[in-house]
Amino acid sequence: MPVLVSKSLRDYRRSLAGWTVGITAFFALYLSFYPSITKDPELYGRAALAKFPGAMRDLMGGLEDFTSGIGYLHSLVYQLFGPMLFVVCAAILGNRALAQPEESGTLELTVTLPVDRRRLVFERFAALALGLLGLAVVTFLAVWVLSSAVDMNVAFDRILAGHTGILLLSLLFGTLALAVGAATGRRGIAMAVVGVVAVGGYVVESMGRNVDAIAWLRWISPFHYYLDGRPLYQGFPTGDYLVLAGATVVLLVTAILAFDRRDVGV
Amino acid sequence: MTAVVRTEGLTKFYGDRRGLEDLDLEIRPGEVFGYLGPNGAGKTTTIRLILDVIRPTRGRVTVLGTDPRDARVRGRIGYLPGELALEGRERARDYLAFLGGVRGGVSRERIGALAERLEADLSAPMGRLSKGNKQKVGLIQAFMHEPEFLILDEPTSGLDPLVQQEFLAMVREVRASGRTVLMSSHVLAEVENVSDRVGIVRAGRLVTVEDIAALREKAVRLVEFHFDAPVPREAFEGLAGVRDLRVEGASVRCTIDGRPDALVKAAARFTMVHMVCAEPDLEEIFLTYYSEEGEHHAGAGV
Known part of the structure; x- marks a missing residue:
């Protein structure tokens, strides 16, 4: 493994371990409620969910179905909480690639190493991708094992499709943080951009289904390419996932070009 | 013999603020070059341009015969930043091993020997090191791969007098082995005993370059x-x-x-x-240069 990648991963390891434990615990907690919910379908069934205001149901991804394994898993893990937790983790790691070390001053020595600036950005990206992959693998296994343990009857490949989407989505946002950091060197700006795009993108995608005025905005929301294909219900939305991956590549190239051109630490 | 550093009309503006203007400087192989000036005169700007951390607004710079944008040349340079940032839980020993690895490998014994010489603590988390100990780690990483060219920005800040003496001895050894040193300071006394030549920079402009011997004669x-x-x-x-x-x-x-x-x-x-x-009181000459140019200290920085 290239030395900058392994070094970055070593730097991320505590943070990654924390996020992995946290997200796994969060998923496990929610999955452990499932048996009690299926025991009482009237209380949580369609009629019960219909009582929530329409806009709120939209924001929660429709809340159509809570009592089937797929519906429960989608609503609680794959609709909002899973992606958002991953996105926050990815943005934090993406910021640690360049903007944070630049602000603290440790990037000064790194850029004077005999390593090309473009390679530096690429290797920091590779570390981000590997870190997120590790997080995704562990949480995927946890969801798969626990969902079988509570008899959710969700197929392995559907969980894999959902988790792949979360990974691609979070990698996109992590790369967005990295790219803004590469261009500006300010982690506050990078965090703000990720926050606006993530929250705005999610609202546009979930509300835009039923609000025509903003429906056209859905196609620029990253969440559209994750949620619209309903991976848990319909399996891999390959085309949409390729859009997420392509956008990540575009952001990476932008990051590399931007960082290669500018003054560091001024 | 080609110059270790050659700059032609090297200029850096930060927006409207002048960092450095029209610097023509040559650093010769095997010399210790003292780069002097008050804080904010343009010393660090020059050094960061030489290392391609920042890019010139105008002018040219070559280092060891090549463009500093060529990353490989940086492996032949040892650099101590003026504001060295070391942080986190990582131990200095591991960080030095990482830096050595990227620069083509430095033996553990070499790092250990330097640490012993400077009495540096390599086992504590770097975030908890004192200013002086951080500076020692910075010196070790600059010297450890025996670079052809050492760039030391305010190297003695934070060091106690005994360690300063040891550091100066290390600089003399580097010169004795035919390698080159660029060393900046805002205090002449820190560099006058090891430097062959000094350049004095003030408000973003090079005021003079003098042999230390000639300076002594004028003193x-x-x-x-x-x-x-x-x-x-x-x-x-x-x-x-x-x-x-x-x-x-x-x-x-x-x-x-x-x-x-x-x-x-x-x-x-x-x-x-x-x-x-x-x-001879070189400090006095030094101050003369400062005050002659000091009248128009227009917004130069870094």
Whole structure:
């Protein structure tokens, strides 16, 4: 493994371990409620969910179905909480690639190493991708094992499709943080951009289904390419996932070009 | 022999703020070059341009015969940043091993030997190191791969006097092995004993480059002679370079500017019992350069 990648991963390891434990615990907690919910379908069934205001149901991804394994898993893990937790983790790691070390001053020595600036950005990206992959693998296994343990009857490949989407989505946002950091060197700006795009993108995608005025905005929301294909219900939305991956590549190239051109630490 | 560093019209503006303007500088192989100037004069800007951390607004710079944008050349340079940031839980030992690895490998023994020499603590988390200990780690990483060219930005800040002496010894060893050093400071005393030449920068412009030996020759010295009998004042009046003459009985005191030849020959006519010649005060010359240029300290920075 290239030395900058392994070094970055070593730097991320505590943070990654924390996020992995946290997200796994969060998923496990929610999955452990499932048996009690299926025991009482009237209380949580369609009629019960219909009582929530329409806009709120939209924001929660429709809340159509809570009592089937797929519906429960989608609503609680794959609709909002899973992606958002991953996105926050990815943005934090993406910021640690360049903007944070630049602000603290440790990037000064790194850029004077005999390593090309473009390679530096690429290797920091590779570390981000590997870190997120590790997080995704562990949480995927946890969801798969626990969902079988509570008899959710969700197929392995559907969980894999959902988790792949979360990974691609979070990698996109992590790369967005990295790219803004590469261009500006300010982690506050990078965090703000990720926050606006993530929250705005999610609202546009979930509300835009039923609000025509903003429906056209859905196609620029990253969440559209994750949620619209309903991976848990319909399996891999390959085309949409390729859009997420392509956008990540575009952001990476932008990051590399931007960082290669500018003054560091001024 | 090609220059280790050559800059032509090197200029850096940060927006409208002048960092450095029209720097023409040559650093020769095997010399220790002292780069002097007050804080914010443009020393760090020059160094960061040489290392391609920042890019020039105008002008050219070559390092070890190549463009600094070529990453490989940076492996032949050792760099101590002026504001060294070391943080986190990582131990200095691991960080140094990482830096050594990227620069092509440095043995553990070499790092250990340098750490022992500077009495550096490599086992504590770097975030908890004192300023002085961080500076030692910075020096170790700059010296450890035995680079052809060392760039040290304010190297002695935070070091106690004993470690400073050890550091200066290390710089002399580097020079003795034919390698080159660029060392910045805002205090002349820190560099005058090891430097061959000094460049003085002020408000973003290079004021002068001088041999230390030539600077010494220009320096004002205080001289005192004590004779076995009173001497006439006329014997010492009007001598080249002699000022502030005071003759009191058998003793003569004056300052001498430049060569002491005429004064010594005049004194040799009498019987001398004792003589004092103070070390030249380079600081004074240095301050002269500062104040001459000091009138227009327009917004230069970093």
